Amino acid sequence: MSNSQSHLYTFPGKAELAESLQQYVLKAEAAALAHHDTFRVAVSGGSLPVILAEALLGKATTPQFGKWDIFFADERAVPLDHADSNYFLLKEEFLNKIPAELGSPSVHPIAEKHANQDDDPQQLADLYQDELKRAFTGGENEALPIFDLILLGCGPDGHTCSLFPGHSLLQEKTAWVAAISDSPKPPPKRITLTLPVVAAAAQIAFVATGGGKKEIMRDIFDSEDGCGLPSSLVNKAAGDKVSWFTDSPATEGVAYPRG
Numbered sequence: 001m002s003n004s005q006s007h008l009y010t011f012p013g014k015a016e017l018a019e020s021l022q023q024y025v026l027k028a029e030a031a032a033l034a035h036h037d038t039f040r041v042a043v044s045g046g047s048l049p050v051i052l053a054e055a056l057l058g059k060a061t062t063p064q065f066g067k068w069d070i071f072f073a074d075e076r077a078v079p080l081d082h083a084d085s086n087y088f089l090l091k092e093e094f095l096n097k098i099p100a101e102l103g104s105p106s107v108h109p110i111a112e113k114h115a116n117q118d119d120d121p122q123q124l125a126d127l128y129q130d131e132l133k134r135a136f137t138g139g140e141n142e143a144l145p146i147f148d149l150i151l152l153g154c155g156p157d158g159h160t161c162s163l164f165p166g167h168s169l170l171q172e173k174t175a176w177v178a179a180i181s182d183s184p185k186p187p188p189k190r191i192t193l194t195l196p197v198v199a200a201a202a203q204i205a206f207v208a209t210g211g212g213k214k215e216i217m218r219d220i221f222d223s224e225d226g227c228g229l230p231s232s233l234v235n236k237a238a239g240d241k242v243s244w245f246t247d248s249p250a251t252e253g254v255a256y257p258r259g
């Protein structure tokens with residue numbers, strides 16, 4: 001558990017948010033490249049890939065995409081070309097838009113052979129954990145992978161990754177990747193990074209925009225113990241390693257100090 005406070009940044013609109021997110025990601029990239037010459041990032045689905053493209057593409061200062069390793073913070077158990085796939089979403093909204101001259105990230109999708117809603121998603125989770133173990137061997141902490149950056153969304157119920165409020169997965173202490181078969185947000189079968197893995201990352205950023213988030217943002221930031229919501233648990237465990245990039249509608253009425 002961390003005693004330090006997470007950072008909450010609020011911008012008037014998406015353009016200003018994207019600008020600040022760009023600076024933040026480039027700083028995290030520079031720190032990672034100086035340390036181990038690769039930038040290991042995990043990303044969510046939802047609205048994040050579109051905002052990432054706005055933040056990082058078509059700008060004067062560009063990331064070194066050839067040194068990026070991209071993993072999925074959570075993924076739905078569907079084929080990689082399915083409309084529900086977070087990989088497919090990232091490819092359509094972000095990866096396909098990276099100009100060739102900027103280099104190509106190494107992308108780590110789930111094992112397609114087991115990616116469907118009929119199989120037990122545990123096999124998918126185990127295979128993805130093996131994928132992480134291959135990428136993070138020789139790391140600073142063998143018990144947990146340390147991502148350079150994890151980019152997350154926050155659902156209107158306070159979920160993040162595929163960690164949902166009140167779910168037993170929030171108690172997971174040892175697995176790096178867990179399976180869920182009863183996700184309240186469809187599709188029900190998914191895999192997700194666990195809370196200890198999210199909290200172990202060097203930097204964690206949430207992007208939450210729009211008025212649909214304002215009630216949950218008040219619960220997360222202004223209520224006693226963040227109501228125990230999954231996104232609050234990340235704040236609690238990772239403290240000042242966590243930065244929230246929000247817009248004014250999402251944080252209307254939130255009293256928590258900015259910055």
Ligand SMILES: O=C(O)[C@H](O)[C@@H](O)[C@H](O)[C@H](O)COP(=O)(O)O
Binds near residue numbers: 044046048076
């Ligand atoms: O696979 C998923 O369902 C997403 O990874 C999920 O965790 C998402 O990040 C949140 O639901 C926020 O989504 P929005 O950014 O679209 O609100």
